[in-house]
Amino acid sequence: MKGVMVQGTSSDSGKSFIATALCRIFSDMGYNVCPFKSQNMSNNSYVTADGLEMGRAQGVQAEAARVEPQAFMNPILLKPRKDVSSEIVLMGKVYDAPCDKNYYKDFTMSKGIETVREALSIIDKNFDLMVCEGAGSPAEINLNAGEIANMRVAREADIPVILVTDVDRGGSLASVVGTLELLGEDRKRVKGIIFNKFRGDISLFQDAVEWTEKHTGVKVVGVMPWLTDIIIEGEDILSLNWNSGSGDCAEKLRVGVVKFPRVSNHTDIEAFRFEPDVEIVELSSPSQLARLDAVVLPGTKSTVLDMKYLIDSGLAEGIRRFYANGGTVYGLCGGYQMMGEKIDDAHLRDNDKIPEIEGLGLLPAVTTFGEEKTVIRRRGRAIHPYFTEETPVDGYEIHFGITRPTGGDTKFAPLFELDGRQDGLADAELRAAGSYLHNAFHNDLFRAAWLNALRKRRGLPEREPVSTSASKEAAYDALAAHARKNLDIDYIVKIAGVK
Structure with a gap:
């Protein structure tokens, strides 16, 4: 050859x-x-x-x-x-x-x-x-x-x-x-x-x-x-630079990303590095939360064990208080599963030790693990009432587990419609939100809308979307x-x- x-x-x-x-x-x-x-x-x-x-x-x-x-x-x-x-x-x-x-x-x-x-x-x-x-x-x-x-x-x-x-x-x-x-x-x-x-x-x-x-x-x-x-998107967690931003700005948004022991698909976060006013912060201690504008829970190779990590480290309770005090929390795939009320792994598909664990309780949903794995590209749009303009999205799903809304709280609504089916949940202000859609933040209009919500809460001017494809x-x-x-x-x- x-x-x-x-x-x-x-x-x-x-x-x-x-x-x-x-x-x-x-x-x-x-x-x-x-x-x-x-x-x-x-x-x-x-x-x-x-x-x-x-x-x-x-x-x-x-x-x-x-x-x-x-x-x-x-x-x-x-x-x-x-x-x-x-x-x-x-x-x-x-x-x-x-x-x-x-x-x-x-x-x-x-x-x-x-x-x-x-x-x-x-x-x-x-x-x-x-x-x-x-x-x-x-x-x-x-x-x-x-x-x-x-x-x-x-x-x-x-x-x-x-x-x-x-x-x-x-x-x-x-x-x-x-x-x-x-x-x-x-x-x-x-x-x-x-x-x-x-x-x-x-x-x-x-x-x-x-x-x-x-x-x-x-x-x-x-x-x-x-x-x-x-x-350039990194392959390994060894290569990941969590703290870089792409430019200087007097007023930066600080987005804390939990670096789970079993983090996966961390490149979901890479698109923030093209934003000149966004600083990515590795989040490992509850004491850091007071200085953040938002928390992102990325994907994980074991939702149950990394949820236990959140509990044992004090981050779980800290994130709950952060949200109660007006903070914003977004969950990606495994992070979305953690944001619900409970994670059921009775058949020990996700881990070897813990059949059930409580979630953060920020979203009215329960996740159950089974044998079926979902691997699929997805395309659709944001359907949450917060989005007043057409906001197309695409990405992919890779996960075990099914997350079902428990209902009863009218302030929560589905976040996306993907290939004709609803995915994710968010509260009215988009402060608690999550979805199975990997690469959600690589969609420029969606990322800009989410960041502009943070900017408005800080009293900062909104910004136009940054083109990730052109930047890449x-x-x-x-x-x-x-x-x-x-x-x-x-x-x-x-x-x-x-x-």
């Missing part, structure tokens, strides 16, 4: 960032380029147009490559659910066996590698080249016999590897040398090294570049600077420009085999 694989000396080395840049660069050159990651472990997922599930990072890379995200771009997605196992999503659908201690022995070298080969065949037939991303580190020698995410994939596709290392963490030279030493015969497949996240004057790093090339015999393709002004395109272009400036793109194109 034609293409290149981006591997890292560690998790969060910047593999996804570099792969995204290369996808945009190859697309700008006129190539039909496909992003690929054989196996991903993440609760931050993307739903395709045909209702299949894949890793969020490959969805972002497909956007950068200007192609439609499809499940074969990430054929194996592992979603940690309970403490001892993960759900396997195979070619976009839930597989009928869990990922447990026998995963590498029983699955990867049978059904797993077969699925990877199927995906690679589809890509080879339909695209000019592939930008492939590895997982974690290729030097985990205890997993080499059964791994299907790094060098095994490079061998199957017969593509060269570029190794990315994180300078900011320190120890990058040792990480590069140590990784290459542990690769054995696969070392010869590594055709380039990228030092990523460098702060300061890059010229000061030139001695390290020269030493690396002399000591390893591998070309250093470039040194990428630490980029603080480019917003500008970010992809800016990232590609930095890569062209700091990396030897001609060399990458050459080893990818397309010139």
Whole structure:
């Protein structure tokens, strides 16, 4: 195959960032380029147009490559659910066996590698080249016999590897040398090294570049600077910068986001980073609530256990008081389930320990967990009386559990109509609201209306909607420009085999 694989000396080395840049660069050159990651472990997922599930990072890379995200771009997605196992999503659908201690022995070298080969065949037939991303580190020698995410994939596709290392963490030279030493015969497949996240004057790093090339015999393709002004959705919670805003403003809205121990789909919050007057605050203590304008409860891989976290930390009672004193609270998916009166997990589908737990009681609703999983793209509009103008929305649902309104309180109304069905609930002022719709805040008109409600309560002027699509395109272009400036793109194109 034609293409290149981006591997890292560690998790969060910047593999996804570099792969995204290369996808945009190859697309700008006129190539039909496909992003690929054989196996991903993440609760931050993307739903395709045909209702299949894949890793969020490959969805972002497909956007950068200007192609439609499809499940074969990430054929194996592992979603940690309970403490001892993960759900396997195979070619976009839930597989009928869990990922447990026998995963590498029983699955990867049978059904797993077969699925990877199927995906690679589809890509080879339909695209000019592939930008492939590895997982974690290729030097985990205890997993080499059964791994299907790094060098095994490079061998199957017969593509060269570029190794990315994180300078900011320190120890990058040792990480590069140590990784290459542990690769054995696969070392010869590594055709380039990228030092990523460098702060300061890059010229000061030139001695390290020269030493690396002399000591390893591998070309250093470039040194990428630490980029603080480019917003690209992150794959992992390790990459998430909760506190960034996109500009300076004298009067900022402070939105506290609960960073659950089991947070998932945290990219629901990313759209706020394009708003110049919004500051995102990681919320972990009740003492922080007094300085906030709103609280967002994001998704979670275990609603019950993270609801227990809210109770045990004092945040649950703090959020109730925050709302009673005029604050605004919004729940996304699992966060929406927590906002109800009760969560029923009698069959222990969501967790292993707790069959029932009380919710925050901010919405008149009860959630019950069953065996059925909902994974679907949704499109519709806001129907709550608060919205006096047409407000279209789209997004996706990924959840277990059904949330049913208990009725009896006329101040609450459904929030959305999605594909002909009602979803979510909100009070009259939109101060308590929630829905299963992921990416709700990526809808510019809805996000602007919600934020303008906060601004009005603070006595601040309303603002026009910010275009997230335009902002994301500008970010992809800016990232590609930095890569062209700091990396030897001609060399990458050459080893990818397309010139």
